[in-house]
Amino acid sequence: MGGSFTVNHFLYLLQGVGWTVVLSALAFALGGVAGFGVMLLRTARSALLRRISFLYVQLIQGTPLLILLFVVYFGLGVVGIELPPLLAAGVSLMVYCSAFLGEIWRGCVESVPRTQWEASEGLALTRWQTLVDVILPQAARIATPPTVGFLVQVLKSTSLASVVGFVELTRAAQVVNNSLFTPFLVFGIAGVLYFALCYPLSRWSRSLERKLNVGRRQAA
Amino acid sequence: MKYTFDFASLQEYWPEFLRGALMTLEMTAIATVLGMVIGVLCAIGRRGKRPWLAALCGAYVEVVRNTPYLIQIFFIFFGLASAGLKLPIFAAAILTMVFNVGAYTAEIVRAGMDTIHPGQIEAAEALGLSVPQIYWDVILRPALERVYPSLTGQFVLMMLSSSVTSQISAEELTGVANSVQSESFRSFETFIVVAVLYFLMAMLLKFAFFLVGQAMFPRRRRLGTPL
Amino acid sequence: MSAVVKLHDIHKSFGAIEVLKGVSFEIDRGEVVAIIGRSGSGKSTALRCINRLETIQSGTLEVCGHRLDQPTLDLRALRQDVGMVFQSYNLFPHLTVEQNITLAPRRVKRLPNSQARALAQESLERVGLAEKIDCYPEQLSGGQQQRVAIARSLAMQPKVMLFDEVTSALDPQLTGEVLRVMETLAQGGMTMAVVTHEMTFARRVADRVIFMHQGRVWETGPGEMLENPQTPELQAFLSNGL
Ligand SMILES: Nc1ncnc2c1ncn2[C@@H]1O[C@H](COP(=O)(O)OP(=O)(O)OP(=O)(O)O)[C@@H](O)[C@H]1O
Ligand SMILES: [Mg+2]
Numbered sequence: 001m002g003g004s005f006t007v008n009h010f011l012y013l014l015q016g017v018g019w020t021v022v023l024s025a026l027a028f029a030l031g032g033v034a035g036f037g038v039m040l041l042r043t044a045r046s047a048l049l050r051r052i053s054f055l056y057v058q059l060i061q062g063t064p065l066l067i068l069l070f071v072v073y074f075g076l077g078v079v080g081i082e083l084p085p086l087l088a089a090g091v092s093l094m095v096y097c098s099a100f101l102g103e104i105w106r107g108c109v110e111s112v113p114r115t116q117w118e119a120s121e122g123l124a125l126t127r128w129q130t131l132v133d134v135i136l137p138q139a140a141r142i143a144t145p146p147t148v149g150f151l152v153q154v155l156k157s158t159s160l161a162s163v164v165g166f167v168e169l170t171r172a173a174q175v176v177n178n179s180l181f182t183p184f185l186v187f188g189i190a191g192v193l194y195f196a197l198c199y200p201l202s203r204w205s206r207s208l209e210r211k212l213n214v215g216r217r218q219a220a
Numbered sequence: 221m222k223y224t225f226d227f228a229s230l231q232e233y234w235p236e237f238l239r240g241a242l243m244t245l246e247m248t249a250i251a252t253v254l255g256m257v258i259g260v261l262c263a264i265g266r267r268g269k270r271p272w273l274a275a276l277c278g279a280y281v282e283v284v285r286n287t288p289y290l291i292q293i294f295f296i297f298f299g300l301a302s303a304g305l306k307l308p309i310f311a312a313a314i315l316t317m318v319f320n321v322g323a324y325t326a327e328i329v330r331a332g333m334d335t336i337h338p339g340q341i342e343a344a345e346a347l348g349l350s351v352p353q354i355y356w357d358v359i360l361r362p363a364l365e366r367v368y369p370s371l372t373g374q375f376v377l378m379m380l381s382s383s384v385t386s387q388i389s390a391e392e393l394t395g396v397a398n399s400v401q402s403e404s405f406r407s408f409e410t411f412i413v414v415a416v417l418y419f420l421m422a423m424l425l426k427f428a429f430f431l432v433g434q435a436m437f438p439r440r441r442r443l444g445t446p447l
Numbered sequence: 448m449s450a451v452v453k454l455h456d457i458h459k460s461f462g463a464i465e466v467l468k469g470v471s472f473e474i475d476r477g478e479v480v481a482i483i484g485r486s487g488s489g490k491s492t493a494l495r496c497i498n499r500l501e502t503i504q505s506g507t508l509e510v511c512g513h514r515l516d517q518p519t520l521d522l523r524a525l526r527q528d529v530g531m532v533f534q535s536y537n538l539f540p541h542l543t544v545e546q547n548i549t550l551a552p553r554r555v556k557r558l559p560n561s562q563a564r565a566l567a568q569e570s571l572e573r574v575g576l577a578e579k580i581d582c583y584p585e586q587l588s589g590g591q592q593q594r595v596a597i598a599r600s601l602a603m604q605p606k607v608m609l610f611d612e613v614t615s616a617l618d619p620q621l622t623g624e625v626l627r628v629m630e631t632l633a634q635g636g637m638t639m640a641v642v643t644h645e646m647t648f649a650r651r652v653a654d655r656v657i658f659m660h661q662g663r664v665w666e667t668g669p670g671e672m673l674e675n676p677q678t679p680e681l682q683a684f685l686s687n688g689l
Binding site for chain 3: 337339340342343344345346347348349350353357358361362365437439442443445447
């Protein structure tokens, strides 16, 4: 115990920030792809697909991310697939993101008026063409603010990867604190670093949403 | 390598799981009530006429919403301990939950209060109601009715994230799971069981909130329409 | 006859814009005064000053013995003496008709719950809506909602009632039923200040008409003045309809 907080400690924390960003990007990219699939299933024509994907979303959203992380980490390890912590965290965050993003995007797709589907059908577009050329461009506008907002959620969630030993910002802070034992200082700095990552995104999301609302009010 | 599931060997830990689940629910119940109080006071503070109080409440909300819960837990728990204040773990866990969920509640309640038309408040003023009466009868009650779904959704999320308090050795469901898996060497099965338990608790909580909503909002019960 | 409402040289600004530029008038007990004028002439603002929804910058203002220009004003006592009905009804959407009416009597006058329903019943009978006592506002038509708003005001037994374009949001058929309720109130001796665009109502029911123009009382007189306007501004206002 002892010693004081030095530049080296800070650099170590900054390195943690780097890994937090990498993990977030990984989770968001993989989760985005999977979430797109979930959204497709949630709005599918087949009632069975809709029901299965609904159950999937309910299950993931009804389970703590930490437990999901343990299930992936221990589960796959025990089955014989040895996952490095980055991959274990990446996979569980992907699953987590897919459920939430899928649900956010489903809401956006469904908020495009029904008549847009009908008009496209009248023009003999296929379901896929309708989705890509008519629905998604409109839904994307509505989807941007909540998606950016969810990015903040992802950044914060990556702190749980520390629990399986992945050295991102939270784990780095724990390591530093274990040698210095100045929790207010170390976790305070970690908090400030997280805040510096998240707050601009929160602001951006809010301003996007305001712009969208203004646009909608003028259109009405 | 072929893996054979063995849930049977977890049967003897059933009382442990139950104890953990009950503690999670207990922590959730307490944090919901206290978080509601903090959230409503903070939302009122942000609307109020004192700029320093509004700024303080705003800063609290932003700080909590833009930092991870786990960091908040470490900051509060280890921080207080280093300052010589050793809280019992149960109290510390609830403290962090209230600190966290209070900010989210404040934001949701504020959004609800923003939907109240100024004419409503003028009408209440013209009838001679006092400021606290206006806040309770004309602003908060309809605002809470309006945001009730997102508010209760937030409390369900808080119940789920309370699993993180296992990191300061709270003996709630995840904490119990950690000790069970190290004793039984059945980690995968343990966490699957616990996942199912959390899922059931989330359903239970949603149902309980539905019943509370029915009791609290007679208009919704009778008309079934959103306010 | 003593004046219940006395405005003398009232000035009121929003920021740099002066909206009331020295308004003076009085309303006697039992008198019905119609306030007319172009949009933006300050009618609503003048009315809202009377029950202190707006504060004035200068002038003297006395309502039912309460001095509104004095710091000693007992605001809640004033609000109990002055009732107000708004253009947009402003019923509380989460409360039943009964609860809307009895909220203020229960909270402000500490009326026991046992007497609340009877009070609501009685107020509703005065506006002809006794059978709607258990409805929610959204289940009523606009005209019915406005009559409930009047009943809600009446339940506080005010000495003066203020009406701010209470029929502007209603179609002609519903306007009639609200105006009839107001006419009955007037005949019952209620002191009323009515901001309105209904010229026939002003002529028939009002004891006196006040024409406001550019933040001033431009012309005032009995209802017949509308047939024989003295100023070109009132003439222009009447011939344009609005
Ligand atoms: N809260 C406010 N803040 C700033 N300006 C205001 C406010 N309320 C009213 N005004 C301005 O004061 C002027 C008078 O408004 P007021 O509502 O009294 O007019 P009015 O005669 O009632 O008109 P209308 O017939 O349209 O209701 C208007 O120019 C209006 O823009
Ligand atoms: Mg007006």
